C-alpha cells in the first residue's frame with residue numbers, strides 16, 4: 001500500500017470533510033497511541049500539545065477581550081486527539097470552553113470529549129454568560145487541565161473546586177518541573193488581566209525605539225527609524241493592547257497616527273483609548289478630531305499619576321506607551337511601568353530587542369514569537 005504524503009493526506013481529508021479545515025487540524029495533530037490522561041502527576045504530551053493550541057487560539061484575540069481576559073480551551077478525546085479549540089472573542093460573548101463545546105457539538109463529536117485543557121480556571125458564576133464549570137459537567141469530560149487559577153476576586157468559589165466536588169480530575173499546572181514552561185506561557189497570557197484584577201489598573205508596557213547612538217529622536221522629516229519587521233511588531237502590539245499612551249510633545253513633533261495599520265486590526269473592536277499626557281491640557285482640536293475618526297476614544301490626562309486609575313476606569317487591561325524621552329523619564333521615575341521593550345536600530349539595518357520586567361518574571365511580551373526568548 002502506498003501511503004499518501006502528509007500534504008496529500010491533508011487534501012484528502014479536507015475534500016472529505018469540507019472547506020472549514022478543522023479536521024486537518026485534528027488529523028495532523030493526532031498523537032501516538034498510549035495517551036493516558038489519568039496516568040499520574042506529570043503532563044501527558046497530548047495535554048502539553050493541547051495547551052499550546054489553546055494558548056495560540058487565545059492569543060489571536062488578545063486586544064479584543066477587555067475587560068475580560070483572553071482564554072483558550074481545547075477538548076480532547078480518549079486518544080489525546082484535539083477535537084476542537086475555542087477562544088474567548090469579546091466580553092459578553094461565549095467563553096472559550098463554551099466555544100469549544102459548541103464546536104464539538106456542531107461536529108457531532110461531543111460524546112467523544114474526555115479531557116478539557118483550559119488556559120484559565122473555568123468560571124463558576126453567572127455573569128454575562130453561564131458558568132463554564134457546569135457546561136463542562138454536562139459533557140463526558142473527566143479530566144480538566146488548568147493553566148492558571150482565576151485571579152478575579154469577585155468570582156465566588158473557583159471552578160476547579162466545583163469540578164473536583166463533582167468527581168472530575170482537576171490538574172492545575174505547577175510552577176516547577178515539567179509543567180513550569182507551559183504554566184509560564186499561560187501566566188504571560190493572563191498577566192494584564194491578573195494585574196487589572198488585583199489593582200483596577202492596566203498593565204503598562206513601554207515601547208522605546210533607540211538608534212545606534214542611544215537617541216530616541218527620529219531623523220529630520222521622519223517619525224520612525226526602526227526596521228519594517230519592528231514596525232510590524234509595533235503595530236501587532238497596538239492591536240494586542242487596549243490603549244496607547246502618548247503626549248502633547250510627541251503629537252506636536254510627529255502628528256502620529258498611533259492606530260493599527262501595518263497588520264489587520266480586530267474587526268469591530270470597541271474604540272481603543274488614546275491617552276494624551278499633557279501638563280498644559282492643550283491639545284490641537286484638529287488632532288483630537290482626526291484621532292476620533294481613526295477610531296480612538298480620546299482621553300486627555302494632565303496628571304500622569306492619575307493615568308493608571310483613569311485607564312482602569314475605562315476598562316483598559318493593557319496599555320502601551322509610545323512617547324518621547326521626557327515622558328519615559330517620568331514613567332520610569334514613578335514606577336508607572338510593568339515591562340519595557342527597547343528596540344535598538346543597529347547600523348547594519350537590523351534591530352535588537354531587549355525586555356525589562358519591573359517585578360517578577362512574567363510579561364505578555366513573551367506571547368510575540370520574536371520576543372519569546374529575548375533576554376533582559
Ligand SMILES: NC(=O)C1=CN([C@@H]2O[C@H](COP(=O)(O)OP(=O)(O)OC[C@H]3O[C@@H](n4cnc5c(N)ncnc54)[C@H](OP(=O)(O)O)[C@@H]3O)[C@@H](O)[C@H]2O)C=CC1
Nearest residue numbers: 209216247248249253277278279280304323324325326327
Ligand atoms: N523613539 C521612540 O520610541 C519615540 C520617540 N519620540 C520622539 O520624541 C520626541 C518628543 O519628545 P518630547 O518632546 O520629550 O515629548 P515626550 O513625548 O517625552 O512628552 C513630553 C510631554 O509630556 C507631557 N508631560 C510631561 N510630564 C507630564 C506629567 N507629569 N503629566 C502629564 N503630562 C506630562 C508634557 O506635555 P505638554 O507640553 O503638552 O504639557 C510634555 O511636553 C519627538 O521627536 C518624537 O519623535 C516619541 C515617541 C516615541
Ligand SMILES: Nc1c(N[C@@H]2O[C@H](COP(=O)(O)O)[C@@H](O)[C@H]2O)[nH]c(=O)[nH]c1=O
Nearest residue numbers: 209223224225226234254256257258322
Ligand atoms: N520612532 C519610532 C517609533 N515612534 C513612535 O511611533 C509614532 C509614529 O506612529 P505612526 O504615526 O502611527 O506611524 C511616533 O510618534 C512615536 O510615538 N516607533 C517605532 O516602532 N519605531 C520607531 O523608530
